Amino acid sequence: MSNSVSALNGKVEAGEVTVRDAGLQGMITLRGDLTDKKLRRVCTDVTGVAFPEQRKAEVAGDNGLCWMSPDELLVFVPYADVAATLATIDAALAGTHYLAENVSDARAVLTVEGTFAREVMAKLTPVDLHPDVFVPGDFRRSKLGQVAAAFWMRDDETFHVVCFRSVAEYVFGLLANGARAGRVDHLI
Template identity: 70%
Template sequence: MSNAVSALQGKVAPGEVTIREAGLRGMIILRGELSDKKLRKACTDLTGAKMPEQGQANCEGEKGLCWMSPDELLVLVPYGDVAQAVAQIDTALDGTHYLAENVSDARALIVVEGTFGREVIAKLAPADLHPDSFKPGDFRRTRLGQVAAAFWMRDEDTFEVICFRSVAEYTFGLLAVSAKAGAVGHYR
C-alpha cells in the first residue's frame, strides 16, 4: 500500500497574502434529504458542527459541514478518520435514501490568508464578495478562472478553497498570481 500524499505536497507562496496547501483532509460528499432528522444528527454527531444553512460552512479545525446544494453536503473530517466517518454515516443512515462517498483523494484544499485575501479571490471568481454580502461562514460553489471550485471564509482574513486534485497546481498558481498582484483597494 502506498502512502497518501497531498496534491501539492505542502506548497506555499508567502507574501502579504499567503497561499498554502492545507495538506490532506478527509472529504465526504453526502447527498440526501438535508431536512431529514437522521441525516442531520449523523452529520452533527460526526463533526460537532451545526448544520449549515444554504450558502454556509460551519467548520472548526479539520471538521466541518459545507452546504453544496439543496441535497448535498461536504463533510470534512481529519484525513485518517474518513473511512470510519463513512462507516459511521452508513450505520446512522441505514434504511434511508442517501449517498456518502469519500472524495478526499480527488480534491485539494488551499488556504488564502492575509489582509486582502478577499480581493485575491474576488479577482478570480464571479461572485459578490463585498463585505456586506460575503462574511465569515459564507460558502460559494463557483469557478476560479477556468476551473470549478468552492470556497468559504474561516475569518475576516482567511479563505479555504477546494478544487479538484487534477487542477490543484493551476488553481494554486492562479491564487498566487492574484495575491502577488497586490491589493486593488476595492473593499476599503
C-alpha cells in the same frame, strides 16, 4: 504500501497574502434529504459542528459541514477517520435514500490568508465578495478562473478553497499570481 500526500505536497507562496496547500483533509460527499432528522443528527455527531444553513459552512479544525446544494453536503473529518465516519453514516442512515462517498483523494484544499485575501479571490471569481455581502461562514460553489471550485471564509482575512485535485496546481498558480504585490491580472 504508498504514503498519502496532498495534491501540492505542502506548497506555500508567502507575501502580503499567503497561499498554501492545506494538506490532507478527509472529505465525504453526502447526498440526501437535508431536512431528514437522522441525516442531520449523524452529520453533527460525526463532526461536532452545527448543521449549516443554505450557502454556509460550519467548520472547526479538521471537522466541518458545508452546504453544497439543496441535497448535498461536503463533510470534513480528519483524513485518517474517513472510513470510520463512512461506516457510522451508513449505519445511521440504513434504509434511507442517500449517497455517501469518500472524495478526499479527488479534492485539494488551499488556504488564502492575509489582509488582501478578499481582493485576491475577487480577481478570480464572479461571486460578489464585498464585505457587506460575503462574510465569514459564507460558502459558495463557483469558478476560480476557468475551473470549478468551492470556498468559504474562516475569518475576515482567510479563505479556504476546495477544488479537484487534477487542477490544484492551476488554482494554486492563479491564487499565487493574484496575490503578488502590484498584480492586477491573472492567468486564465
